[in-house]
Amino acid sequence: MLKPFAQSHRSLWDVIGERREQEQRLAPAPRPIAHYDTARIGLADAWLWLPNLTPAEAKAGKALGKVDADFEHDPRLVSPAGHRRNVRRIRAGTDRAEIRALPRALQLLQAMLRQWHDFAAELDWDQVQVVLFAPTDIAPDPWLDAALEVWPFDYLPGHGFIAPEQTFSTWLPWALQNDLEAPNLLCIGLDSWATVARAGSFVGERMAGEAIAVLHLQRIDLANADGNARWHLSPAVAQAHEPRALQSRKSSGGIEQLAETLCERSGMTLAEVKAVVTEGHHDDNRLEHLYQFLNTRLPDCDLQQHVIGHALLAGEYGHGISEMSALGLALQAAKSLEGAVLVFDRHASTQTQGWLLGPSQVAVAGQQTSVHA
Incomplete structure (x- = not known):
């Protein structure tokens, strides 16, 4: 038996309208507009590489109770009396370690980029701003220019790069108050004092060293607590x-x-x-x-x-x-x-x-x- 014409005939617009209504019913409630905490920030993750702590050891929490303190000598780094300086150095590849600040910093940055794939793969790069803290004896702007020369396209941040003039502890309060910045801040700091300019200044038990530290900071959203x-x-x-x-x-x-x-x-x-x-x-x-x-x-x-x-x-x-x-x-x-x-x-x-x-x-x-x- 044929249905009445009014019940059997539906236009394409009727079908589209019904689907839209169904999608609206099934769609999750709209997410509240972000309201960031200006007194604190989330430390979502970290990536470390130190001379006596590999990235894998750091991730596993192996720094606790670790007493390994290996060091090395470098005949290019000597005291005024001709004695070789003791240094702690990251074993970053087979190339001979540079002893000038900028070339060594670039060696460490490139070593990091070769090793941190698992860490970087977890980041939502569209929501990230990269914060590059300059190594010792390198000004922020030249360091940013040098780092961008080797930065891979796979890790381009949606909110760009900055190179603060301040150290991390003095920069953080400013970043917390700046609501216009990205929701995720990837802070990258690397440094070496196993250089001609720095290694000669140490006396006693202290040794020139170096480090790579990456902190993934996530703004605390007071309006959307579940994602913090x-x-x-x-x-x-x-x-x-x-x-x-x-x-x-x-x-x-x-x-x-x-x-x-x-x-x-x-x-x-x-x-x-x-x-x-x-x-x-x-x-x-x-x-x-x-x-x-x-x-x-x-x-x-x-x-x-x-x-x-x-x-x-x-x-x-x-x-x-x-x-x-x-x-x-x-x-x-x-x-x-x-x-x-x-x-x-x-x-x-x-x-x-x-x-x-x-x-x-x-x-x-x-x-x-x-x-x-």
């Missing part, structure tokens, strides 16, 4: 104090007060901290102060198993880049131990700088400076 990174980071807190060498060996050297400030602002307790990353120096009572802090406030953190001294892994290089490598080490430790990690920068004699890297709600905002008599 698990581990959160905020600007550094700095604390001034008297010279370390003048403080008692039974003192904590200011790091206990700094740790309490970081924990208070995050709503955490020190008992929740699982590891500590520090520079690894022993002079001016640094080791004694660290011992005192661990023994009195973090008894579950064993010096051999839960403390990472990155000078042993990488030697000495620019402090701005060492901030980045320390935070990368902290992320790997946090993932491995499933807990918060304190990061202390104690290079200066009269100031200690620190971060607290923790999960989701854990964050530290602002900058504090205090002076102790």
